[in-house]
Amino acid sequence: MPQARYKQVVDRIAADIRAGKIAPGTRLPTHRQLSAMKGIALVTATRVYAELEQMGLVSGERGRGTFVRETAIPDGHGADQHPVAPDMIDLTFNYGVLPQQSDHLRNALRQLAGIGEVETLLRYQPHEGRLHERRVIADYLASQDVNTSSEQVMIVSGAQHGLSLAVMSLLRPGDVIAVDALTYPGIKVVADAFRVELVPIPALDHGPDLSALNEICQARTVRALYVMPTLHNPLGWVLDLAQRKDLVSIARKYDLCIIEDAAYAFLAENSPVPLATLAPERTVYISGVSKSIATGLRVGFLSAPPEWVPAIRRSIRATIWNTPPVMTAIVCTWLTDGSIRWLEQEKRKDAEKRQAIARKALKGLTYKAHPASYFVWISLPQNVRADQLVLDLARQNISISTAEPFAVSKDVPHAIRLALGSVDVSLLPDALIKVRKGIEERAIY
Numbered sequence: 531m532p533q534a535r536y537k538q539v540v541d542r543i544a545a546d547i548r549a550g551k552i553a554p555g556t557r558l559p560t561h562r563q564l565s566a567m568k569g570i571a572l573v574t575a576t577r578v579y580a581e582l583e584q585m586g587l588v589s590g591e592r593g594r595g596t597f598v599r600e601t602a603i604p605d606g607h608g609a610d611q612h613p614v615a616p617d618m619i620d621l622t623f624n625y626g627v628l629p630q631q632s633d634h635l636r637n638a639l640r641q642l643a644g645i646g647e648v649e650t651l652l653r654y655q656p657h658e659g660r661l662h663e664r665r666v667i668a669d670y671l672a673s674q675d676v677n678t679s680s681e682q683v684m685i686v687s688g689a690q691h692g693l694s695l696a697v698m699s700l701l702r703p704g705d706v707i708a709v710d711a712l713t714y715p716g717i718k719v720v721a722d723a724f725r726v727e728l729v730p731i732p733a734l735d736h737g738p739d740l741s742a743l744n745e746i747c748q749a750r751t752v753r754a755l756y757v758m759p760t761l762h763n764p765l766g767w768v769l770d771l772a773q774r775k776d777l778v779s780i781a782r783k784y785d786l787c788i789i790e791d792a793a794y795a796f797l798a799e800n801s802p803v804p805l806a807t808l809a810p811e812r813t814v815y816i817s818g819v820s821k822s823i824a825t826g827l828r829v830g831f832l833s834a835p836p837e838w839v840p841a842i843r844r845s846i847r848a849t850i851w852n853t854p855p856v857m858t859a860i861v862c863t864w865l866t867d868g869s870i871r872w873l874e875q876e877k878r879k880d881a882e883k884r885q886a887i888a889r890k891a892l893k894g895l896t897y898k899a900h901p902a903s904y905f906v907w908i909s910l911p912q913n914v915r916a917d918q919l920v921l922d923l924a925r926q927n928i929s930i931s932t933a934e935p936f937a938v939s940k941d942v943p944h945a946i947r948l949a950l951g952s953v954d955v956s957l958l959p960d961a962l963i964k965v966r967k968g969i970e971e972r973a974i975y
Contacts, residue, residue, distance in 0.1 A: 533920060534793075534883065535570075536570070536577070536578070536880045538547075538632040539568050539570065539578050539588055540581050540582060541959055543558075543578070543587075544581060544582060544587055544843075544919040545609060547582075547588075547598055548587075552598050552858055553598065554598050555691070556597065556598045556946065557595050557596070557597055557662075557915060558579070558595065558596045558597065558598065559587065560595065561575045561576050561579065562575070562921065564578065564579070565590075569672030573872075574671075577730065581756065581961050583596075583790050586599065586617065587599060587643050587702070593635075594907050596844060599880075609954055612874060614931030617927055617928065618924075618927050618928070618929045619755065619927055619953055619957060619961045620926045620929050620949070620952050620953065621650055621928060621929060621930045621931075621948045621949050621952075621953065622930060622931040622949055623849070623931050623964070624821065624904045624905065624945075624949045624950070624951035624952055625824070625825040625951065625952050625953055626875055626877075626880070626904070626951035627824050628873070629878075629971075630824065630842060630878070631824060631873070633702040633863070634869055634873075635860075638864065639860075640861045641863060642803075642856070642859055642860065642863070645770075648741070648857070649692060650863065651855045651856050651859060653855075654852060655852040655853075655855050655858075656852065657843050657846040657847045657851065657852050658683075658684040658685065658839070658842075658843050658852075659684060659852065659853060659858060660855070660858070661680065662716055662862075663685060663686070663696065663858050663862045664680040664861070665680040665681045665683065665815060666862045666865050667680075667683050667685065667831050667862070667865065668680040668682075668683045668833075669865075670831075670865050670870070671683070671815070671817075671831065672832060673724055674792075674795070674796075674920060675771060675802070675803045675806050675807055675945070676763055676803075676815055677804050677810045677811075678744060678806065678808040678815070679807060680683075680700060680846075681836065681839070682833050682835070682836060682839060682865040683831060683832070683833050684831075684832045684833075684834070684839070684842060684846065685817075685829065685830070685831065685841065685852075685853045685858055686829075686830040686831070686832050686846065686850075686851045686853055687828045687829070687833075687854075688808070688818050688820055688828040688830045689791065689816050689817060689818035689820060689830045690716050690720075690791045690828065690830075691828075691830055691849070691850070692814075692816040692817075692830045692831070692832040693716060693717060693720055694723070694724075694790065694791050695787065695832060695845045695846060696787075696814045696832070696834075696842070697720050697721070697724050697726060697754075697815065697844045698724055698790075698848075698849075699838070699841040699842045699844070700754065700787055700814070700838060700841065700842075701724065701726050701753055701787075701844045702726075703724065703725035703726065704725065704726070704727065705726045705727070705753040705754070706726070706727045706728075706750055706752045706754075707721065707726055707727070707728055707745070707752070707753065707754045707755065708728075708729050708731055708743055708746055708754070708755045708756070708777050708786075709728050709729070709730060709756045709757075710730070710731050710733060710738050710754050710756075710758075710762070710765075710938070711730035711731060711732055711733055711937065711938050712733060712764060712765060712933070712936045712937060712938070713756070713758070713763075713936060713938060713944070714715060714758065714763050714791065714793075714936070715935040715944070716766075717756050717791075718938065722897065725748065726772050728938050729746055729752065729938075730748060730938040730939040731743050731746065733765065735772050736767050736769075736770075736773075737762075737769050738757070738777075740773070740776050740780060741782055743755075743815075744783075744833055747783070747784040747786070748779065750932075751864060752784060752786060753786065753787060754786055754788070754789055755777075755781055755786045755787070755788050755789065756789045756791065757777065757788065757789070757790060757791070757805070758791045758792075758793075758794070759773075759774055759777070759790065759802075759804070759805055760791075760792055760794070760795035760798050760801045760802075761794040761795055761797055761798045761801075761900055761902075761903055762937050763793070763794060764905055764907045764947045765898050765907055766898055766899045766900035766903045766905065766906075767898075767900070768798050768801050768802075768900065769802070770802060773800040773802070774802055774803075774805060775807055778805060778808045778809040778901050778929065781812060782809065782812070785812075786812065787813075787814065788805050788809060788812055788813040788814070789816065790804060790805045790806055790812050790814065790815045790816065791814050792804065792814050792815060792816065792817040793816070793817060793818060793820070794821055794903065794904070795812055795817065795901045796817075796821070796822050796874045796877070796919075797821075797874075797877065797900070798876055798880055798900065798902060798903075799878065799902070799903070806833060810835065811835055812834075812835065813834075813835070814832065814833070815831075815832070815834075815843075816830065816831070816832050817830065817831050818831060819861055819870065821875050821877075822905075823861075823864070823870065823873055824869060824917070827857060827860070827861065827965055828853075828857065829853060829857050829858055830853075830862045830911055834843065837905075838939045843897075854957065863919055864871055878902050880951075880955075881903055881904050881950070881951070882901060882902050883904045883949070884904065884908050884955065884958060885899055885900075885901050885902065885903065885941050885948040886952070887950075887955070887958050887959050888906050888948070888950060888960065888962055890905065890957050890959070891958075891960055891962035891963045891966060892908070892965070892966050894970075895908055895969060896908065896909045897909065904949060904950050904951035905946050905947055905948060905949050905950060905951075906947070906948045906950065907945060907946075908945060908946050908947075909943065909944065909945050910944040910945055910946065910964075910969060911944070911969070911974070913973060914944065914969055914972040914973050915944075915972075916932040916933065916934075916944060916945065916946055917932060918972065919946065919968055919969065919972055920929050920932060920946075921974070923964065923965060923968050926964055926968075928964055928965065929960050930946050930947075930948060930965065931946060931947050931948075931949070932945075932946055933947065934945065934946040946965075947966065948962070
């Protein structure tokens, strides 16, 4: 078969996969079927699939066939919003799963199949979730020092959905939210979708500049405050009790709604009480199990003051009607039997282990990190461009994120964020050493 014809077959299938014409998970024709369809020899058909597999577009499974792979992260899904190749060491996104979690899921599904009310899981549920499950979640949140009740708790499809609901329900287009100058990229996506304005609060070494926040509120009509007081992403700080009280004082002075994001709070032990307890009359508390369990389990918790519950309930109805009850049943079972607390403890141990690796591998660099977090914020020397460093490391099959996705202001710092939670721990030391060497080499240019 002429080389040009062979390449045409590879290129045509590759183009269809990349264009979405062949969806991820699709079983492709057998080698023999492809041979007959394209009029090529069987050995050539085998070679076509081998090349597509080398390109990361398909995977062959013994006894099952050849399947199209999920090859790219959709826009807005990862911190840096660019595709990550299958063989890339991904330091951009935290989606780690402990080895034992698969067995927990299998056991949970077996238990679920045996319950008497399994048929009810196939029906519509109350928008905010079933009452007995909200009680389970309220008890769990109470153990985290969150001042709430089952009447204030709503079950949502992940913390990101909860964040969207808070903005959608409580704010209007044109309203202003004060946020940290470096913050979780998901709030930027929400703000753009609902046409609210984000105003950046400058950062100090261990938290937001509250004097600057006070000045912002004097100069602007600020409606809400989005904060991560317990284990900030990406800077890793945990605000002390005095900072929290000062923040609440400002919120009360200017009548701000507080949106408290606690997605990573489970990693920080013995932290001060949440803002939802210090200011229960004005705080929406948002958390979930994507970080403590797995990103694929899209169950989140939202607690709000009683007078805000009806509006948020309507927004749940408008967006998803209700969070899938099969998922909520699994989560509530794990909350009841202690599995989630065990997983949180194991995740803390895992994060601490990875941070210890990072301290050793990144020695000599200027960086910030909580000792039990899954990310590191590295400030770069002035002569090191983050985008060039990204390309340098990409050539070594390492994916990192610049500061740009996290920056609210136009002044993007010379920095990168490394996510430690998705890489096999055996590969992490070498990957981080390559990052350090890449920075050092760029610094001497």
